[in-house]
Amino acid sequence: MTAIAIIVFVAAYVLIATEWTHKLMAALGGAGVLLALGVTDSEHAFYSHETGVDWDVIFLLFGMMVIVGVLRRTGVFEYVAIWAAKRAKGSPLRVMILLTLITAIASAFLDNVTTVLLIAPVTLLVCDRLGIDPIPFLIAEVMASNIGGAATLIGDPPNIIIASRSGLTFNDFLVHMAPLVVIVLIVFTLVLPRVFRGSFEVDPGRVNDVLRLNEREAIEDRALLIKCGVVLLFVFAGFVGHSALHIEPSVVALLGAGVLVLISKVPTRNYMSSVEWQTLLFFAGLFIMVGALVKTGVIADLADQIGKVTEGRALLAVMLILGVSAVLSGIIDNIPYVATMSPVVLELTKGITDPVQADALWWALAIGADFGGNATAVGASANVVVIGLALRAGHPISFWAFTRKGVVVTAITIAVAAPYLWIRYFLLA
Structure with missing residues (x-):
């Protein structure tokens, strides 16, 4: 069963990467083969939190898509688009920098999927x-989202999983992760002109024409905009306080969508x-295929090898976790990867006497998973969402168009993170 799970996953991944068939057909076809051959079953695929479809992610996306559908009727996206273009004085490079920084900051306080759902239409x-190709801008923004989301406990789903396993708090993430994110964002901004050269004509x-536009004229329904604003305020508050309220973000999104549909009276077909x-x-x-790898022990066996190699050496363990996490989070979605890796890291921390260095293992896992999610088109949930939105808008982003940029950005960000971990938790500890 283990061999079958690996073969089917690799075959599906090759189909997605080469685009020989539509990625949806590859993912559902792979899941169907695994179910048909008994590698996984309905119990594990649909009802297991560890090996099945992550319904929290699915319904979080669905709820926010409905909210965005209603919000689009107000004209607010046109308003922000014109405002951003005018503030950047029409310069495509300045527009890219402005939108990526907005995305990164927003992703620190919202789930990064929610952020890209809001920023992509803009x-x-x-x-x-401006009459320019939006693909480089969308790719840059989703990468900024994955970087910015690493700054806080709530910014990226892997961080929430790590916090629940390690006992680390919101303030812990803010103190330890946010400084690195600021440094990485500065570097990311500096390399944007080189990574996306040729995209600014x-x-x-x-x-x-854009500079002569009045952004206020773009607002089509002010009453609806106020209703959307109030609902979004409560939704964002629910995201920030979900751990204290004991309400999952998916439930918050669904409640927000339901209330907005009820009070807006927008026709169903529109949202x-x-x-x-x-x-x-x-x-x-994708969740079913990765869940089959988890169920058959493929990912756990791979993770266990780290413990055997490091043998209690904290710095080696930190660097190994950072590198392995960056690579594997680019191949499989970083959410199931972190869910599988967290128990292994917990065991590794027990063999390290220095609590600061023990916590460094958790930060290495978070950094590797969050930044590694930028490596490929399927490395993080936000990547898949943006690619779907771009396709809907008539601007398809190929797997390799994303990955060529993603591998470079991931390499740069991990190269910045490695000395940060060494200096902060070993050299200065």
Whole structure:
């Protein structure tokens, strides 16, 4: 069964990477083969928290897609697009820097999937106004989202899993992760012109047209905008305080969507058309395939080897966890990876007497998983969502178009993170 799980996953991954078939067909086909051959079953695929579909992620996405669908009716995305273009004086590079920084900061306080759902429509609109290709901008933003989300406990789902296993608090993440994220964002901003060179040509006539626009005229329904604003305020508050309220973010998103649909009275077809059904089904197939790897012990066996190699040497363990996490989180979604790796890290910390160095293992796991999610198109949930939105808008992003940039950015960010971990937790400890 183990061999079958590996073969099917690799085959599906090759199909996704080469785009020989649609990624949805590859994911659902792989999941179907594993179910048909008995490698996994309905109990594990649909009902298990460890090896099945992560319904919290699916319904968080669904709820926020509905909210965004209603919000789109207000014209607020057009408003923000025009505002951003005018503040950047029509310069595509300045627009990219401004939108990536907004995305990174927002992702520290919201789930990164929620952030990209809100920022992607703005990006598509501002690029349309300037007559430039939105693909580099969308890729840059989703990478900034994965970087910024690492700063806090609630910014990226892997961080929530780590906190529940390790006992680390919101303030712990803020103190230990946020400084690194600030450094990495500065480096990321500096390399943007090189990573996305050739993406900043613009027609001066289009720039002048945008600068003459009045963003306030873009708002089409102020009453609906107020209703959306109030609901979003409560939804964001629910995201921030979900651990204290004991309400999962998915439930918060669904409640927010339900209330907004009820009070807005927007026709069903208008907001349901914003739901990315292909993206949701792709996630379901991917979760089932990765769950089969977890169920058969493939990921756990791989993780256990780290413990045998390190033999209680804290610095080696930290660097190994950082590197392995960065690589594997680019191949499989970082949520199931962290869920599987967390018990292993917990065992490793028991063999390290210095509590500061023991905690460094957790930070290495968080950094590797969060930053490693940028490596490929399927490394993080936000990547898949943005690719789905781009496809819907008529701007398909291929697996390799994303991965060529993602591998470079991941290598740079991990190269910055490694000395940070060494200096802070070993050299200065």
